[in-house]
Amino acid sequence: MTDRPLRILIVGASLRTGSYNVALARLAARRVGETGAEADLVPYAELAVPDYDADAERADGVPPAALAFRDRLRAADALIIAAPEYNHSIPGSLKNLIDWTSRIKPQPFWGGNGMLLSASPSLVGGNRGAWALRVPLEHLGMRVYPEMFSLAQAGQALTPEGEFVDSKLAGRFDTAIEGFLELVEATVRYADLKRRTSG
Numbered sequence: 001m002t003d004r005p006l007r008i009l010i011v012g013a014s015l016r017t018g019s020y021n022v023a024l025a026r027l028a029a030r031r032v033g034e035t036g037a038e039a040d041l042v043p044y045a046e047l048a049v050p051d052y053d054a055d056a057e058r059a060d061g062v063p064p065a066a067l068a069f070r071d072r073l074r075a076a077d078a079l080i081i082a083a084p085e086y087n088h089s090i091p092g093s094l095k096n097l098i099d100w101t102s103r104i105k106p107q108p109f110w111g112g113n114g115m116l117l118s119a120s121p122s123l124v125g126g127n128r129g130a131w132a133l134r135v136p137l138e139h140l141g142m143r144v145y146p147e148m149f150s151l152a153q154a155g156q157a158l159t160p161e162g163e164f165v166d167s168k169l170a171g172r173f174d175t176a177i178e179g180f181l182e183l184v185e186a187t188v189r190y191a192d193l194k195r196r197t198s199g
């Protein structure tokens with residue numbers, strides 16, 4: 001392990017009461033905690049920003065919620081996003097948040113590690129949305145973990161309390177989260193090692 005616990009920022013990108021993606025984000029936060037890392041599960045309502053407007057940016061700067069997102073990203077070693085698929089792509093609110101946040105210098109996504117989760121009532125589990133989410137994040141220099149977890153038929157796959165119905169699927173989810181955390185740990189340890197051995 002690292003000298004300190006890993007810290008993972010987790011976003012469930014839906015405002016809906018009973019959101020499947022927020023449920024998945026909670027399950028990710030719990031698994032992160034069980035591994036000894038710290039989870040910062042941010043309520044999506046706290047990340048609400050107005051529509052991007054270059055004039056507003058020039059007049060007032062980046063909105064406080066995007067700055068707060070940047071602060072939480074900076075305090076974290078990695079980002080996990082569980083996002084719905086809207087029309088085979090990502091929710092407009094999430095893209096808008098990414099766009100505003102990308103205006104901050106230094107650009108907050110650059111060099112970070114990210115993992116994408118999705119949940120949907122469909123048989124595909126919102127996986128096309130997750131693929132679409134890779135595009136802006138990878139463009140911004142985030143290393144997006146190759147494995148994505150997409151929960152199909154989320155209404156049946158989760159209990160009303162937000163637990164996995166199928167223990168095998170729960171195991172697959174945990175393994176995916178752990179694989180990502182191992183990569184994050186390797187990244188953090190390598191950076192620590194380089195810092196200690198240089199000069």
Ligand SMILES: Cc1cc2nc3c(=O)[nH]c(=O)nc-3n(C[C@H](O)[C@H](O)[C@H](O)COP(=O)(O)O)c2cc1C
Nearest residue numbers: 014016019020021084085086087088120121122126
């Ligand atoms: C505008 C809109 C577009 C949608 N498009 C898709 C879609 O392309 N694929 C899909 O699987 N579900 C689609 N859905 C259904 C969402 O997956 C479903 O509402 C899901 O519950 C949203 O995630 P949440 O439970 O985390 O809020 C769409 C829903 C909305 C409101």
